[in-house]
Amino acid sequence: MGQAIGGLFGGRDKVNDLADAVLDRHRLLDQFLERNGLLDAEITALPVDCSFRRYFRTERNGMHRIVMDAPPSLEDVEPFIKISVLLNRLGFSAPRVLATDVLNGFLLLDDFGDTTFTRALSEGYDEFALYCLANDVLSDLHCRPVDEIASSIPTYTDTKLLDEAVRFVDWYLVEGLQLPITSQARDDYLEAWQYCLPVVREAPDSLVLRDYHVDNLMVCDGIKGVAACGLLDFQDAVIGPMSYDLVSLLQDSRRDIHQNLVDDMLDRYFGAMGRTLDRAAYMRSYFVLGAQRALKVLGVFTRQSLKFGNHRHLAHIPRLWCHTLSNLSIPELTPVRNWIGRHVPEDKRLTPDTRNRSGINVPG
Structure with missing residues (x-):
């Protein structure tokens, strides 16, 4: 068994290095807990998602806290600190x-409990009320002058958007489906997106939380107004088109949302934003960013499966294709739609069979 593991991870020395690294993180965690009077607390590991961060719940004398463990070689905690301070200053609920x-x-963070919007929906909470609350958080945030929130926060550049969009080619098509995409075809894909991206700027700028969906929203009982919605996973926030978070919420990668509810939320959002916002221009940005995000996430979920053996998100591939094709129907996305039609015909829009190919030796 030891020899087999050694071969998988590149040799016995590498296995030992990995074990040493894990033990070192445990030692550092214990030191952090001790400095904060929590070494004797009850510790529970929380589920992880698509990042290198780990979370633990501590309980001591009835007091609950959350510990974030973010290895500095892989994650930077300072953006989380900065955005947390900003969101709380603006009257929102962030840990x-x-x-x-x-x-x-x-x-060491506040503990908002376990009732994500996802769990609340599964337990019979009012779907309309939850989406109204999530929607109102965005309209409240987007009504703030961007100068009030933009200081020292990075911008959502076209370069960043292109880097995200090409994950579809590099991970979903090439590594996942193993399609023969040439370097010229990859360049053509990026060129198609470069032609389309100016449309995203038709929506005004605001703070973009970037992973705004029901898995990252918490029910905060006993609080009124937009602060009743707890916000998580905002460390990658940028200044960019405000349409991004709305399409992230209403075109959820992980759950179906009835079109009637989507229409109601769009009407509610634009009603709150007022007549000065050009709805037609905003919606063009919304659909372009919806396509960019869906294609990016196709790559992200494939990479999670191949590189880390995290296969559960592959179940969402068909839904992501539905979002992609719906968004690509607008004329502003014709170049990207044509590229997809040439290189990914309908019979190739599949869920990658990655389960026997996952492991740490996958590049990238």
């Missing part, structure tokens, strides 16, 4: 940072 060890990548 406050109670203690830090930036050098080693540990944060």
Whole structure:
């Protein structure tokens, strides 16, 4: 068994290095807990998603806290600290940072509990009410002057958007489906997106949380207004088109949302934003970013499966294709639609069979 594991991970020495790294993180975690009077607390590991961060719940004398463990070589905790302070200053509910060890990548945070919007929906909470609350958070945020929130926050550049969009080619098509996409075809894909991206700027700029969907929203009982919605996973926030988070919410990669509810939420959003917002221009941006995001996530979910053995998100591939094709129907996305039609015909729009190919030796 030891020899087989050694071969998989590149030799016995590498296995030992990995074990040492894990033990070192445990030691550093214990030191962080001790400095914050939590070494004797009950510790529970929380589920992880598509990042290198780990989370633990501590309980001591009836007091609950969350510890974020973000290895500094893989994650930077400072953006989380900065955005948390900003969101709380603006009156939203983000976990406050109670203690830090930036050098080693540990944060002590407020604990918002376990009731994500996803769990609430599964337990019979009112879907319309939850989406109204999530929608109102965005309209409240988007009504703020961008100058009030833009200081030292990176911008969502076209370069970043292109880097994300090409994950569809590099991971979903080439690594996942193993389609023969040439370097010239890849360049043509990027050129098609470069032609389409100016449309996203037709929506005004605001703070973009970037992963705004029901898995990352929390029910905060006993709080009124937009603060009743707890916000998670915002460390990658940027200044960019405000349409991004709305399409992230209403074209959820992980759950189906009835079109009637989508229409109601769009009407509610534009009603709150007022007549000065050009709805037609905004919606063009919404659909272009919806296509960019869906294609990006096709690549992200494939990479998670291949590189880390995290296969559960592959179940969402058909839904992502539905979002993609719906968004690509607008004329502003004709170049990308034509590229998809040439290189990914309908019979190739599949869920990658990656389960026997996953492992740490996958490049990228």
